[in-house]
Amino acid sequence: MSGFAIAVISFKRGRAYLLNHLVNNVGSFVFGYIYVSIWRSALGESQESSVMVTYLMVNQSILWVTMFLSKGAFIPQKIREGTITFDLLRPYNLLYGSLFEVIGQGMYNLLFRTLPIFALGLMFLGVRLPEPSKVLPFCIVLFNGFLISFFLNYFVGLWSVKFLGASGAQGLYYMLVNLFGGSFLPASYYPGFLKRLMPLLPFAGMNYYPASVYLGSIGLGIALAHQVFWICVLFITAVLLTRRLLRSIQIHGG
Amino acid sequence: MKSILALFMASLKTQYEYRLNFWMDMTISGLNLFSDFLLLFFFMLSFEEIGGWSFGEIAIIYSIVEIGWGVFRVFGEGLSRFEELIITGRFDLLLIRPMNTVKQLLLERVDFRRLGVVFEASAVAVFGFIRSPISFGRIWWIYLLLVLCSTIMTFEINIILAAISFWTVRNSDIVVLAFYSTRTAAMYPAHIYTPMLKHLLTFVVPLATVGYFPIGYLTGRIDSFLAILSPIMGVSLLLPVATLTWFSGMKHYTSTGT
Numbered sequence: 001m002s003g004f005a006i007a008v009i010s011f012k013r014g015r016a017y018l019l020n021h022l023v024n025n026v027g028s029f030v031f032g033y034i035y036v037s038i039w040r041s042a043l044g045e046s047q048e049s050s051v052m053v054t055y056l057m058v059n060q061s062i063l064w065v066t067m068f069l070s071k072g073a074f075i076p077q078k079i080r081e082g083t084i085t086f087d088l089l090r091p092y093n094l095l096y097g098s099l100f101e102v103i104g105q106g107m108y109n110l111l112f113r114t115l116p117i118f119a120l121g122l123m124f125l126g127v128r129l130p131e132p133s134k135v136l137p138f139c140i141v142l143f144n145g146f147l148i149s150f151f152l153n154y155f156v157g158l159w160s161v162k163f164l165g166a167s168g169a170q171g172l173y174y175m176l177v178n179l180f181g182g183s184f185l186p187a188s189y190y191p192g193f194l195k196r197l198m199p200l201l202p203f204a205g206m207n208y209y210p211a212s213v214y215l216g217s218i219g220l221g222i223a224l225a226h227q228v229f230w231i232c233v234l235f236i237t238a239v240l241l242t243r244r245l246l247r248s249i250q251i252h253g254g
Numbered sequence: 255m256k257s258i259l260a261l262f263m264a265s266l267k268t269q270y271e272y273r274l275n276f277w278m279d280m281t282i283s284g285l286n287l288f289s290d291f292l293l294l295f296f297f298m299l300s301f302e303e304i305g306g307w308s309f310g311e312i313a314i315i316y317s318i319v320e321i322g323w324g325v326f327r328v329f330g331e332g333l334s335r336f337e338e339l340i341i342t343g344r345f346d347l348l349l350i351r352p353m354n355t356v357k358q359l360l361l362e363r364v365d366f367r368r369l370g371v372v373f374e375a376s377a378v379a380v381f382g383f384i385r386s387p388i389s390f391g392r393i394w395w396i397y398l399l400l401v402l403c404s405t406i407m408t409f410e411i412n413i414i415l416a417a418i419s420f421w422t423v424r425n426s427d428i429v430v431l432a433f434y435s436t437r438t439a440a441m442y443p444a445h446i447y448t449p450m451l452k453h454l455l456t457f458v459v460p461l462a463t464v465g466y467f468p469i470g471y472l473t474g475r476i477d478s479f480l481a482i483l484s485p486i487m488g489v490s491l492l493l494p495v496a497t498l499t500w501f502s503g504m505k506h507y508t509s510t511g512t
Contacts, residue, residue: 020427027431033451034439041446042301165275171282179289184297191299 002092003100010104014112021112028113029120032060035184036125051215054128057121058211059183064113065106066145066206067177073098073150075157076166084161088246095242098157102150130214137220141213144227145206151234152177152202158238161245182208202230257353258361265364276367283327284370287320291378305446310386311473315465316441317379318397322404322464323437324371326412331368332359333409336416337424343510356413356500386473393472403485404464408437410492411459413500420503423510436461443470460488 014021035056043049071077075098078084087097121127130138152173159169180203187198187208198204205227212218269276294316298309327334336359339345348358379397383390390397411433419425436454440461444452455462463484470476480487 017424020424024427024430027427027435030431030435030451031438033447034435034442037446038297038304038442041305042297042303163275165272168275168278168282171279171286175282175286175289178286179292184293189300190296194296 003096003103006097006100007104007107010101011108012104014105014108018112022116025113025116025120028060028064029117032057032117032121033125035060050126050128053121053125055186055211055215056184057118057125057127058214059207061114061118061121062142062145062207062210063183064109064117065142066149066210067174067181067183069102069109069149069153070105071153071170072157072160072166073102073154075154076160076170079160079164084249088249093242094246095154095238098154099150102153106146106150131216134214134216137223138210138214141220141223141227142210144224144231145210147231148202148205148227148234149177151231151238154238155241158241158245161249177203177206180204181206182211186212199226202234205230258357261358261361262364265361266366269366279367280370282370283368284374287371287374288377291316291374305443306475307443308386310382310384311388311469312442313378313382314386314388314397315443315469317375317382318400318404318465318469319437319441319461320375320378321372321401322406322408324368324375325405326408327368327371328365329360330409330412331363331365332361333412333416334429337419337426340419340423340507341510345507346509349504355504359416388469388472396468396472400464400468400485403489404461406489407461407464407485407492410489410496411461413496414492417496417499417503420507432459440465456484460484460492463488 036053039052039056040049043052075084075094078087087094090097118127122129156166156169156173160166163169180198180201182198182204187195187204190198199208205223209218209223209226213220213223291313294312295309298304298312302309304312332339339348345355348355348362351358412429415425415429415432418428422428436459439447439451440455444455444462444466447455452462455466467476467481467484471478471481
C-alpha cells in the first residue's frame with residue numbers, strides 16, 4: 001500500500017510541469033525525426049525503411065520510460081539537500097522507496113511523454129501500429145526494460161551516496177545506454193563481435209528488445225530470458241550494495 | 255579586465271578542488287559524445303554515405319557544430335542553467351554588480367570539464383579531414399572561421415533562449431526544442447530533412463549556415479556563392495536579435511526572490 005502511495009505522489013509531482021513536458025515532447029520528436037531522416041536517406045523508400053522508421057520511433061518514445069528517468073532515482077538530489085535522512089527513517093528501505101517513486105514517474109512519463117511522441121510518429125512519420133498479438137508481449141517487455149533502467153539509475157544514486165556527486169556515474173550511464181541500448185542501431189548493424197555482444201548486455205533490454213518485440217522480429221521468450229536474467233542479477237547487486245553503503249553514509253546538514 | 259581574470263581563476267580553483275572528479279568528468283563528457291559518433295561510425299560501416307555525403311565530409315560539419323557547442327558549454331554554463339538563476343532570484347545579484355550581466359554569466363561558472371567536448375570534437379575533425387578529399391592545408395583558415403562562427407552563433411541562440419526565461423521563468427524545455435534538437439539536426443546534411451526543417455535550420459535557428467552550406471559549397475555540391483557567405487550573414491543577423499531580446503527581457507524582469 002505504501003508503495004502505491006509513493007508512486008501516486010511522484011506521479012502528481014510530474015504533472016506540475018505538464019506544459020513544459022509537452023514542449024519537450026516536440027523536441028524529442030524532432031530528435032526521432034532526425035534519426036528517421038538519416039535512415040531513410042540510407043535505405044530509400046523500401047519495406048526495410050518503413051520497418052526501421054517504426055523501430056526508431058518506438059524507441060524514441062519509450063526512451064522516456066527506459067532511459068530518461070530521474071537522475072539516479074532521485075537519490076543524488078536527496079544527498080545534496082540532506083533529505084536522505086528522512087528516507088532512511090521510513091519503515092521501508094531505500095530500494096523499495098526509490099522503486100515506487102520511480103514507478104510513479106515512469107507512469108507519468110508513459111502517459112504524457114511516451115504516448116504523445118508515439119502519436120506524433122503515427123501522424124507524421126507513418127509509424128505502424130503493432131499486430132494485436134504483440135501488444136501484450138510488448139507491454140511486458142517494456143515494463144522489464146523499465147525495471148532494468150530503474151536498477152541502473154539506482155546504482156547511479158548509490159554512487160552519489162558514496163562519492164557525494166553523480167555527474168560521473170550519470171555520464172557513464174548515458175554513454176553505455178546510448179552505445180548499447182540499440183535505440184539508433186539494431187544489433188544486426190553492429191560490427192564484428194559487438195553484433196553478438198550487444199544483445200547480451202543489460203542495456204539491450206531497455207530499447208533493443210522492447211522495440212524488436214513490438215515489430216515481432218524477436219519472440220517474447222528470448223526477450224524475457226534476457227531481461228529476467230538481468231533483473232535478477234541487478235536486483236541482488238542492488239540489495240547487497242544498499243546494505244553495504246548505508247552502513248557508512250555521510251549526511252549533509254543545514 | 256582584472257575582475258574578469260579573477261572570476262576566471264575562481265572558477266578554475268573551485269573545480270580543481272576535487273581533482274579526481276575533475277578529470278573524470280572531463281573524460282566522461284568527452285566519451286559521452288564520442289559514443290554518439292561511434293554509433294554513427296557503425297552506421298557508416300553499412301551505408302558509407304548519408305544523402306550523398308561521405309563520412310569524412312559529415313564528420314567535418316559534425317565537428318564544426320560540436321566544437322561551437324563545446325566552447326559554449328565551457329563558458330555558457332551560467333546561460334544554459336539560466337532558469338535556476340531566475341527561479342531562485344539570484345539574478346538580482348548580477349544586476350547590482352557593476353558589470354554587464356551577460357559578461358558575468360559567462361564568467362560566473364567557467365566549466366573546464368566541458369573541454370572534454372572540445373577535445374572530442376577536434377578529434378572528429380581530424381578524422382574528417384583524413385577521410386575526406388578536402389585538404390586541411392588549403393582551407394584551414396576557412397575551417398577555423400566556421401568554427402568561430404559556430405561558436406558565436408551558439409552563444410547568440412542561447413542568449414535568446416535564456417532571455418525567454420525572463421518571461422516564462424522556466425526555459426529548459428524550450429532549449430531542448432529550439433536548440434538541442436536543431437543542433438543535432440545541423441550535424442548532418444540538411445537536404446535529408448523535409449523543406450520545413452531545412453528552412454528552419456537556414457533562417458530561424460541558422461546552424462546549417464556554419465556547416466552544411468559552406469562545406470557543401472567547398473565540396474562543389476552547392477553552387478550558390480551565398481552558401482559560403484551564409485555563416486557571416488547568420489552570425490551578424492542574429493546579433494541584434496540576441497541583444498534586443500536580452501535587454502528587453504531584462505526590462506521585463508521581475509524578481510522571484512525573497
